[in-house]
Amino acid sequence: MGVVGGGLAGLACALRLARAGVKVTLFEQRRRLGGRATSFVDQQSGETIDNCQHVALGCCDRYLALLGQLGKLDCIAWHDRQWWVEEGGRTSVLEPMRGHRWLPGFASHAASFLRASFLSVQDKAAIATAMGQIALVDRDSHRDVTFGDWLAQQNQPASAIERFWTPVIVSACNGEVSRVAASSAMHVFQDGLLAGASASRIGVPTVPLVALYDAAEMLLTQAGGELLLGETVEALTATTVTTRACEWAFDAVVCAVPVEKARRWLPASDVRLVQLAAAEHSPILGVHVTFDRPVLQTPHAVLVCAGTQWLFRKDERGCVVHAVISAADAWMGLSEEQIVARVVDDVQRWMPSSRGARVVRARSVKERMATFVPTPRFERSRPGALPDGARWGEAVVLAGDYCDTDWPATMEGAVRSGERAARALGC
Ligand SMILES: Cc1cc2nc3c(=O)[nH]c(=O)nc-3n(C[C@H](O)[C@H](O)[C@H](O)COP(=O)(O)OP(=O)(O)OC[C@H]3O[C@@H](n4cnc5c(N)ncnc54)[C@H](O)[C@@H]3O)c2cc1C
Numbered sequence: 283m284g285v286v287g288g289g290l291a292g293l294a295c296a297l298r299l300a301r302a303g304v305k306v307t308l309f310e311q312r313r314r315l316g317g318r319a320t321s322f323v324d325q326q327s328g329e330t331i332d333n334c335q336h337v338a339l340g341c342c343d344r345y346l347a348l349l350g351q352l353g354k355l356d357c358i359a360w361h362d363r364q365w366w367v368e369e370g371g372r373t374s375v376l377e378p379m380r381g382h383r384w385l386p387g388f389a390s391h392a393a394s395f396l397r398a399s400f401l402s403v404q405d406k407a408a409i410a411t412a413m414g415q416i417a418l419v420d421r422d423s424h425r426d427v428t429f430g431d432w433l434a435q436q437n438q439p440a441s442a443i444e445r446f447w448t449p450v451i452v453s454a455c456n457g458e459v460s461r462v463a464a465s466s467a468m469h470v471f472q473d474g475l476l477a478g479a480s481a482s483r484i485g486v487p488t489v490p491l492v493a494l495y496d497a498a499e500m501l502l503t504q505a506g507g508e509l510l511l512g513e514t515v516e517a518l519t520a521t522t523v524t525t526r527a528c529e530w531a532f533d534a535v536v537c538a539v540p541v542e543k544a545r546r547w548l549p550a551s552d553v554r555l556v557q558l559a560a561a562e563h564s565p566i567l568g569v570h571v572t573f574d575r576p577v578l579q580t581p582h583a584v585l586v587c588a589g590t591q592w593l594f595r596k597d598e599r600g601c602v603v604h605a606v607i608s609a610a611d612a613w614m615g616l617s618e619e620q621i622v623a624r625v626v627d628d629v630q631r632w633m634p635s636s637r638g639a640r641v642v643r644a645r646s647v648k649e650r651m652a653t654f655v656p657t658p659r660f661e662r663s664r665p666g667a668l669p670d671g672a673r674w675g676e677a678v679v680l681a682g683d684y685c686d687t688d689w690p691a692t693m694e695g696a697v698r699s700g701e702r703a704a705r706a707l708g709c
Contacts, residue, residue, distance in 0.1 A: 283533060284307050285308045285538055286518055286523060286536065286537055290683075291683060292681060295703045299507075300501055300507055310511050314511065318653075326645060334652075340481045342692070361483060365582065370634065413476065422465060519549070536678075536707070548678060552669065561663075565609075565649060565652050567607040567648055567649070569644065573641060601642075666702075667681065
């Protein structure tokens, strides 16, 4: 079998096929695996840094199973707590109650939620009521409405939307609540916060992302397959892959490239082309900043109502931080200097103890087409691995975070799509 694209979807597919004893050739245009969830060597510092901080939740079970297969589960640091910081530095910790991790759903976080200072009593009451609805709702019946409209129907106060629902959904779905389908947003809460303490804990890699995939080549070659890095595919069909040097023939071909590329390769007769046309993208900005002194005391922080949404501590002392801004349309026109100035301003206003800290080094990474947005239109259109009724070898098998896994654009969604593609191939 041929698999084109060495991101998480292609990798998950290729490894599942290999485990079933299938000989796989995996084509990846870059010299490294991981696709959008990878790292690069920063020319300025010589360090290997991630294109952007990637975070998993405890509920990402297929992604974690893949890490297990790669022998890298111990490279994830787990955090039960979330630190929500207001301008001026007041910090609320959302965490499961000690000794009550077993409590179902939101109940495990109830005590810290009630204590949180960044929400008013009215906001908390409204959020708790809506959470109760989300826990019970059939999310599939909410694909046609945006989460913003659904929140309005639930009479959610503007402050609850701005201070709670928006930060969670923008970071999880990479789209404003006014764009994201309610079904996708509900999925985030149903499988995460509402599924209990283990499901909602935050997993942060302790090594550069690219190091997570070290074992992939060995696993593929052990099954008689091969990994071709730096091999750009120019075209593909259901049974052929064309590179600059030659045309390869396979029993079946899996196309695991981003949606905008997959669109170019499917034949005009493939009914999934219409579905793919509904995909819209949204940018994410990652900013690496090294300060001359510690600025971040906690492993991460959500900056409530700031332009800079999340900060992650990247060294023991808290001098090196990684800032993440999802749905970052408003930042795309800024220069690196302007971006860094804004992030530093946010850090100093939200963490006043950092005032006076000097920037030693900074690097911003703009991903303009970072992910698709799970809009109501696209949620109705996400394609399957094969067109209805088609068999492998007759149509290109699709894998990628945009396929119909029901997950927003995440590593978990990508892995699930790769596994589905392998299942469509009988493995
Ligand atoms: C900035 C940013 C931050 C993110 N943060 C998170 C996060 O915190 N948590 C989370 O779960 N998800 C996050 N995501 C989303 C996650 O990275 C993606 O959903 C997931 O990695 C997509 O995997 P994929 O395999 O579907 O696609 P990709 O990772 O895009 O893989 C496609 C692969 O195909 C290769 N390819 C393309 N064209 C060719 C060609 N012609 N020939 C050969 N190979 C080709 C590409 O090089 C790439 O390796 C983030 C994404 C971005 C961009």
